[in-house]
Amino acid sequence: xxxxxELIRESTAPIAPRKPEKNRNLWSDAFHxxxxxxxxxxxxxxxxxxxxxxxxxxxxxxEDPEDCRLERFYxxxxxxxxxxxxxxxxxxxxxxxxxxxxxxxxxxxxTTLIVIFGSVLGAVAGYYxxxxxxxxxxxxxxxxxxxxxxxxILILAIWRSAGDxxxxxxxxLSVFGWPFTARILRASFIEARNLDYVHAARSLxxxxxxxxxxxxxxxxxxxxxxxxxxxxxxxxxxxATLSFLGLGLKPPTVTWGSMISNNVDKxxxxxxxxxxxxxxxxxxxxxxxxxxxxAIRDALDPKLR
Amino acid sequence: MGRYVLRRxxxxxxxxxxxxxxxxxxxxxxxxxxxxxxxxxFGPQITPTQAQLDQVAELYHTDHPCLxxxxxxxxxxxxxxxxxxxxxxFGTNLQFRPVTELVAERLPNTLRVFAxxxxxxxxxxxxxxxxxxxxxEKFLDYFIRMGTIIAGAVPIFLIVLALKYIGGVAIGDWLxxxxxxxxALSIIFRPSFDDxxxxxxILLPGIALSVVGAAGIAxxxxxxxxxxxxxxxxxxxxxxxxxxxxxxxxxxxxxxxxPVITLIGLSFGGALGGTVITEGLWNIRGIxxxxxxxxxxxxxxxxxxxxxxxxxxxxxxxxxxxxxYAVLDPRIRYE
Amino acid sequence: xxxKVSVKSNVLDxxxxxxxxxxxxxxxxxxxxxxGVAKAVNGASFSVERSExxxxxxxxxxxxxxxxxxxxxxxxxxxxxxxxxxxxxxxxDLLTLPKDTRRRTRANHVAMVFQDALSALNPVWTVGFQLSxxxxxxxxxxxxxxxxxxxxxxxxxxxxxxxxxxxxYPHQFSGGMRQRVMIAMALALDPDLLIADEPTTALDxxxxxxxxxxxxxxxxxxxxxxxxxxxxxxVVADVADKISVMYAGRIVEQAEVHEIFARxxxxxxxxxxxxxxxxDTKGQRLEIIKGLPPVLTNIPPGCAFAPRCTYVxxxxxxxxxxxxxxxxxxxxxxxxxxxVINDV
Numbered sequence: 001x002x003x004x005x006e007l008i009r010e011s012t013a014p015i016a017p018r019k020p021e022k023n024r025n026l027w028s029d030a031f032h033x034x035x036x037x038x039x040x041x042x043x044x045x046x047x048x049x050x051x052x053x054x055x056x057x058x059x060x061x062x063e064d065p066e067d068c069r070l071e072r073f074y075x076x077x078x079x080x081x082x083x084x085x086x087x088x089x090x091x092x093x094x095x096x097x098x099x100x101x102x103x104x105x106x107x108x109x110x111t112t113l114i115v116i117f118g119s120v121l122g123a124v125a126g127y128y129x130x131x132x133x134x135x136x137x138x139x140x141x142x143x144x145x146x147x148x149x150x151x152x153i154l155i156l157a158i159w160r161s162a163g164d165x166x167x168x169x170x171x172x173l174s175v176f177g178w179p180f181t182a183r184i185l186r187a188s189f190i191e192a193r194n195l196d197y198v199h200a201a202r203s204l205x206x207x208x209x210x211x212x213x214x215x216x217x218x219x220x221x222x223x224x225x226x227x228x229x230x231x232x233x234x235x236x237x238x239x240a241t242l243s244f245l246g247l248g249l250k251p252p253t254v255t256w257g258s259m260i261s262n263n264v265d266k267x268x269x270x271x272x273x274x275x276x277x278x279x280x281x282x283x284x285x286x287x288x289x290x291x292x293x294x295a296i297r298d299a300l301d302p303k304l305r
Numbered sequence: 306m307g308r309y310v311l312r313r314x315x316x317x318x319x320x321x322x323x324x325x326x327x328x329x330x331x332x333x334x335x336x337x338x339x340x341x342x343x344x345x346x347f348g349p350q351i352t353p354t355q356a357q358l359d360q361v362a363e364l365y366h367t368d369h370p371c372l373x374x375x376x377x378x379x380x381x382x383x384x385x386x387x388x389x390x391x392x393x394x395f396g397t398n399l400q401f402r403p404v405t406e407l408v409a410e411r412l413p414n415t416l417r418v419f420a421x422x423x424x425x426x427x428x429x430x431x432x433x434x435x436x437x438x439x440x441x442e443k444f445l446d447y448f449i450r451m452g453t454i455i456a457g458a459v460p461i462f463l464i465v466l467a468l469k470y471i472g473g474v475a476i477g478d479w480l481x482x483x484x485x486x487x488x489a490l491s492i493i494f495r496p497s498f499d500d501x502x503x504x505x506x507i508l509l510p511g512i513a514l515s516v517v518g519a520a521g522i523a524x525x526x527x528x529x530x531x532x533x534x535x536x537x538x539x540x541x542x543x544x545x546x547x548x549x550x551x552x553x554x555x556x557x558x559x560x561x562x563x564p565v566i567t568l569i570g571l572s573f574g575g576a577l578g579g580t581v582i583t584e585g586l587w588n589i590r591g592i593x594x595x596x597x598x599x600x601x602x603x604x605x606x607x608x609x610x611x612x613x614x615x616x617x618x619x620x621x622x623x624x625x626x627x628x629x630y631a632v633l634d635p636r637i638r639y640e
Numbered sequence: 641x642x643x644k645v646s647v648k649s650n651v652l653d654x655x656x657x658x659x660x661x662x663x664x665x666x667x668x669x670x671x672x673x674x675x676g677v678a679k680a681v682n683g684a685s686f687s688v689e690r691s692e693x694x695x696x697x698x699x700x701x702x703x704x705x706x707x708x709x710x711x712x713x714x715x716x717x718x719x720x721x722x723x724x725x726x727x728x729x730x731x732x733d734l735l736t737l738p739k740d741t742r743r744r745t746r747a748n749h750v751a752m753v754f755q756d757a758l759s760a761l762n763p764v765w766t767v768g769f770q771l772s773x774x775x776x777x778x779x780x781x782x783x784x785x786x787x788x789x790x791x792x793x794x795x796x797x798x799x800x801x802x803x804x805x806x807x808x809y810p811h812q813f814s815g816g817m818r819q820r821v822m823i824a825m826a827l828a829l830d831p832d833l834l835i836a837d838e839p840t841t842a843l844d845x846x847x848x849x850x851x852x853x854x855x856x857x858x859x860x861x862x863x864x865x866x867x868x869x870x871x872x873x874x875v876v877a878d879v880a881d882k883i884s885v886m887y888a889g890r891i892v893e894q895a896e897v898h899e900i901f902a903r904x905x906x907x908x909x910x911x912x913x914x915x916x917x918x919x920d921t922k923g924q925r926l927e928i929i930k931g932l933p934p935v936l937t938n939i940p941p942g943c944a945f946a947p948r949c950t951y952v953x954x955x956x957x958x959x960x961x962x963x964x965x966x967x968x969x970x971x972x973x974x975x976x977x978x979x980v981i982n983d984v
Contacts, residue, residue, distance in 0.1 A: 138319070138320070138323070141316070141320045142320055142324050144574075145321070145616055145619060145620050146324060146327070146328075146612075146616050146619075147574035147575065147577045147578050147615070147616075147619060148574065148578060149575070149578025149579070149581070150574075150577055150581070150615060150616070151612075153578075153581070153596065153600060153608065154609065154612045157346070157600060157605045157608045157609070158331060158332055158335045158605060160346065160347060160603075160605075161335075161339045233458060237458075237460040237461075240460050241460060241461065241462055241582065244582075245581075245582075245600050245601070246600065246601060247600060260462070260466075264586075268470070268474065275466075279463055279466075282460060282463070283458075283460075283463065286459065286460060287454075287458045287459075290454050290455070290457065290458035291454055291455075294454050535716070537754065537756065537759040537760045538759065538760055538761055538762040538763070540714060540754070540760070541761065541762075541822075541825075542762070543714045543746075544712055544714050544751070544752045544754075545746065545747045545773070545774055545777075545825065546743050546744055546745070546746030546747040546777075546778065547773070548743070551777060555765075555773075556762055559764060559765075560762070560763070560764060563764075633764065634763075634764060635763070635764060635809045635811075636763055636809070636811055
């Protein structure tokens with residue numbers, strides 16, 4: 001160690017012995033704080049359960065949601081058929097279980113696409129600046145000019161022929177959703193590229209790619225971390241809205257949105273469960289992600305400590 | 306300031322052009338890939354009428370050879386489409402009424418919904434945000450924060466349905482029983498829009514539309530206030546011996562409102578989407594309902610036409626917001 | 641000694657012209673935080689007269705800014721709390737005044753200049769607006785009259801082309817010009833006492849000198865008292881009449897300027913002076929004060945400087961040395977002050 005370093009250490013050494021502190025940084029602080037909060041625990045639990053239901057609906061119900069027999073028309077709830085039957089005689093509980101899949105898949109896959117695509121474009125724009133920034137910013141402006149839900153409605157209306165899978169919905173939402181992440185990352189990279197640690201690393205010979213991924217990106221990720229669950233929640237909500245309108249996934253595919261849409265007036269006609277069940281599950285999904293995202297944002301924001 | 310305005314104006318024009326091109330490109334691509342416009346627009350499950358097919362053919366020039374090649378930009382078609390737009394021709398609906406006429410007819414109702422919605426979310430959002438910031442870390446703050454997250458996470462159609470059934474039917478019926486049909490409150494709490502009482506019956510749906518926006522505004526206002534309550538210039542204002550109210554209004558609030566303005570611009574976009582649902586479910590004869598019905602009736606050309614109009618409106622509004630932002634924050638003007 | 645000027649005020653009654661302009665007596669300020677109660681100011685006492693300049697010197701975190709804000713009455717309470725002591729303006733205790741009266745003493749009798757003018761001025765209002773605000777709010781002047789007076793103020797602080805610049809925004813000024821605007825704002829209502837909290841720290845050296853000169857000129861003209869808060873001993877040497885040295889929330893030494901530089905009476909002051917790099921010690925090691933200042937939530941018993949002191953003895957660790965007079969016009973809070981003074 002050099003003379004100066006030694007001197008500095010010596011001179012600033014604390015006089016009273018302090019307890020040895022574990023390695024602390026923003027992330028571990030945030031994590032430890034989050035772990036304790038009941039809201040976070042509850043939301044995470046709900047999310048895990050929902051993902052399970054989406055992945056393995058068969059574990060929760062042995063009935064086939066498409067096995068609809070008219071003689072069970074509006075059947076009342078009973079053991080094994082906890083939510084009863086709807087107007088077509090389909091087991092409503094199993095419909096609710098199977099309805100989780102499109103929502104969760106759209107949420108997770110869509111967010112992944114938005115994050116990847118948005119990050120790459122945002123990073124390039126922020127880091128290189130100049131012509132790249134201008135280009136990407138213009139493109140962001142154009143996509144931003146078309147409101148999220150309207151744009152998705154439009155795409156799905158034009159592309160009705162695209163078949164009955166989750167993909168048209170996912171793509172429609174991703175196309176208008178990526179500007180969100182791109183802007184966040186662009187701002188982070190613009191701020192970061194002028195910071196001293198970047199200059200230092202570059203003067204030590206780090207390549208652009210390495211700088212961007214190993215150095216800047218981990219720091220730039222923080223503002224985006226809370227955005228991820230919030231985006232998932234927003235996509236789940238959007239998918240439900242679209243299928244409520246009859247766009248995207250259509251019968252016989254079961255979605256919470258279409259279940260709600262079909263049973264809008266059932267509250268009045270004595271079968272409230274048909275509306276409440278999918279609505280509650282949908283609410284549970286969007287709220288859990290929203291609460292989790294907000295908690296993460298609070299935990300990672302040093303200014304609010 | 307002049308240079309800033311000019312720059313923003315040019316940017317807006319360019320963005321408008323590119324956005325219209327994007328819409329055009331997506332539409333052409335859909336036809337190109339599916340070979341058959343009927344199939345592209347109406348999908349495998351719907352059989353379009355001859356009238357619908359004719360309209361698609363006319364609007365999108367389906368006999369043009371460029372539509373046989375996937376990926377072709379179809380510049381000529383785009384040119385003709387733009388020309389049409391400039392002349393105010395956005396096509397017609399199935400009853401051959403021009404879209405522009407339909408939009409003009411329905412504009413007042415949509416404006417009413419927006420007026421109510423914007424007022425509510427601005428007042429509620431800003432008000433709640435201020436209260437939360439002033440009562441930081443106390444019960445009211447947590448309550449408002451929790452409330453805004455939860456309210457903001459509820460899908461718009463659920464909010465509309467909830468207000469419609471709980472407010473319009475449950476409460477409304479009770480009010481009509483106790484206070485009679487003609488009482489103002491009874492009219493407000495109706496489950497659907499009534500032309501005879503346009504302002505009273507628009508209150509409930511306007512509030513439904515405002516909920517999500519209000520939540521976002523409240524949070525941002527709170528954060529902005531918290532930052533500014535501790536700002537150096539607020540300390541200076543106090544050191545100048547100014548009255549507390551003056552410090553709050555002329556200094557803290559004035560600066561806190563600035564980022565909220567940008568959010569208003571973004572919320573407007575979300576509100577446009579929400580208005581489709583709100584008007585549709587509440588039976589309000591507005592522009593949103595046009596889209597709602599068109600989607601349900603598979604009248605795709607209307608969807609495209611109305612969405613295009615809404616995009617243009619949104620761009621204009623964003624431009625206004627940007628200019629307003631420059632008025633409020635002098636630092637921007639000299640960039 | 642300065643001539644006693646007759647004291648007038650439409651805000652305060654009972655002012656005693658024979659009492660010092662400002663006297664701070666055993667001021668205590670606490671901060672209530674999640675980690676405990678931090679004693680930011682732990683018994684500070686000093687006084688200033690008209691036409692006199694007192695420099696309060698100390699490192700970051702020693703409590704000098706908190707003291708000045710406590711005098712002004714602009715501390716954020718909570719978390720701050722003035723836990724004891726008196727702040728006497730011509731004999732009237734400012735701390736016991738009703739809120740509104742206290743507010744009106746600000747800018748009228750005691751005014752403050754802050755460190756970073758860019759963040760201390762409101763970015764969305766013009767300089768003219770922020771100046772005339774004072775006249776309109778405190779004196780009820782009309783917009784026009786207030787603007788006229790504001791223009792005069794800008795001339796007073798020697799801002800060129802004042803008539804144009806008055807309509808500009810803070811970010812359009814250079815650092816030095818902005819600081820002049822801040823000074824103009826502080827002087828607007830002709831205060832009796834001006835507190836300057838690190839007024840030149842954010843500026844470069846040449847501008848620093850100009851600003852200090854300006855402050856001094858105005859002080860002489862108006863016979864104002866001036867409290868200068870700084871960590872820079874060099875700035876102090878030119879301008880101050882007396883110095884109070886602060887450490888860990890307490891005043892540890894007080895003396896006239898030339899005395900303190902020649903023969904400090906407290907180990908901390910001595911160490912501070914030694915650590916100033918000088919041109920004639922080229923090639924030698926820079927002197928430092930070993931260790932770090934105490935954590936304010938957990939001040940050890942006895943003298944707060946004991947852990948870092950080269951004169952330390954057992955008594956220092958158990959008994960807090962009081963601020964005692966060691967010579968005429970000099971005080972030191974050290975058990976061994978006379979030793980330190982004579983140790984050249």
